[in-house]
Amino acid sequence: MSGTKLAASQPPIPRISLTWLLVAQALVIVPHIGHLPLWVLALWLFCAGWRVQIFRMRAGYPNAWAKAGLMLAAGAGVLLSRGSLIGLDAGVVLLIAAFVLKLVELRTQRDALVLIFLGFFCVVTAYLFDDSLTAAAFSALPISALLAALIGLQQSHLAMRPWPTLRLALVMLAQALPLMLLLFVFFPRLAPLWSLPNPGNQARTGLSDSMTPADIAELSKSAELVFRATFDGPLPERNQLYWRALTFEQFDGRRWSQAPVGQLLAPPTWSKNGSPLTYSIIMQPSGQNWLFALDVAQSNAADIQHMSDFSLQRKLPVEQTLQYAVNSWPTALRAPAALSASLAHDLQLPASGDPRSRAWAAELRAQYPSNAALVQQVLTHFNREPFGYTLKPPPVGVNSIDEFLFRTRRGFCAHYAGAMTFVLRAAGIPARVVAGYQGGELNPAGRFLTVRQFDAHAWVEYWQAGQGWISVDPTFQVAPERIEQGLEQALSAEQSFLADSPLSLLRYRNIGWLNTVRQGWDNLNYGWQRWVLGYQTEQQLRFLQRWFGRMDSQLLLLALVGGGGLLLGVLTLFLFKPWRREQDPRLRQFLRFQGLLARHGVQRLPAEGPRAFALRAAAELPAQSAAIQHFAAAFEAQQYALSHPDPLALRRALATLRRALPWRFSRG
Incomplete structure (x- = not known):
């Protein structure tokens, strides 16, 4: 039977189903708008208008040449806008384009079914870009519209009534919720068979593997979420919240960068001292390997490595929301007996440049033979001299350290950390810059800390024989309110806090009711990340063991099958209602x-x-x-x-x- 005869033998698509298909397509595309090229949106408007005209018998279906031309144009558009037809990002754009093009060739109910099932798949792909609570709640809209379109395809009394069709779709969705919850709780969390890289065009902000002072200052203009932390016991004081991410041990005169990976793979040498801090972190996707933790951190996760610089790194980049548990010993001794060879790269300086800083370091060494006394003198210098803390420092020339220390004297945390590390190295003291975040906002409702990009910070570590690595923060000597209260208070004089984001609710934390609403919404999102996105293998086993005691694969399978059978039985009774005396x-x-x-x-x-x-x-x-x-x-x-x-x-x-x-x- 030819395609034309086959199409003629099948019932046409009812008007209500076509209407819901158009609505569903619009709702499916909305979550993708942020990463779709504009030509896809124009293509959808063109195809939707064409399909409406076909329904009104004012236009015909595309012939084979027209369909081939549209397909080639869509492929060329993906290739030009994404640079490839292969990869996650390009694949999603190609899928959405196919989802749109299918609309103009709808002839039969079978075509509509293909489009509906393709729509369900497109809804799932949106979670690759945004898995927040808002995105999950919104996905109920396109799913409901697709179900309504599916119901409208059936030749029933609902075929010409849009709102009863939608009501039935919502009822079906509600009936599926118990089974969905059962599968979520009991279905084993299996490791993926492959790993999907982060979409290439998705913007990333955050720390990088090298740093200039301007980089940290740029981060401080962003309110983007970095991670949230929950402590099992009392929260540490704010001035103890130094979240290490990575260390910079190489300096070329302008930029600080990490040591080669091979130097960091050796296990760190340290000894525990005092009681540990126990906490968990839910980290946003960063596209990088490093994690965030307080010193000295230890995690039992199999895919987390403990680097020689006391940082934590994951074997694979963090491409999706990640939850991990950490223990930290703030008073631990870190490498108190390090070998000279291992400290050599923490004395590295460029062969030339910044002569005044080098001369000052030589003077300090002559006056203060003790490393501790010399370090204290540098900190005192920052505290007593007219240094200023600002996001808008004056520009510096080739000798950036000299110009900052002796001319401009105004800068951000990276200026102070970089200058102090340079001086200590010039004086013969092993030192390095530590980059990460400092502080965090306490959410009173959820008792968790929220750390954002504007909390980015840099400080200094220097090595002392018998005491190991010791952390000091020169920024505290210049702007103690930055450490004790936060960036907003430190920049209150120049009013530059989130100056580029006038609509950010964080700028209006002084308005009580608005701040309460913001923190309440933040608490909801945190619960979503912790209990839904973070419900992975370890969390699942802990939850089930807490409620059911011993839990193995056989008991898990029995609970899944038994619970599923019970739910299906209840739903069957609800749908057929055998207790009713009259079936008519x-x-x-x-x-x-x-x-x-x-x-x-x-x-x-x-x-x-x-x-x-x-x-x-x-x-x-x-x-x-x-x-x-x-x-x-x-x-x-x-x-x-x-x-x-x-x-x-x-x-x-x-x-x-x-x-x-x-x-x-x-x-x-």
């Missing part, structure tokens, strides 16, 4: 009519027909006579096939009668 929907409505009148004192007599009963009831209840006779007439028309069956008409007539009867007697 028309007679069921008449029995409700009879029971309603009985509660108002009008009992149906034995062998009394529907019309006679209605006439007698109308005589006994004259105020409701019209409503009674209207229901009786509708029932006769339905029961004796005087019109097309319409159970909803009987239901509406019964509802009209119920409203007309005195409310104090009615229980229906």
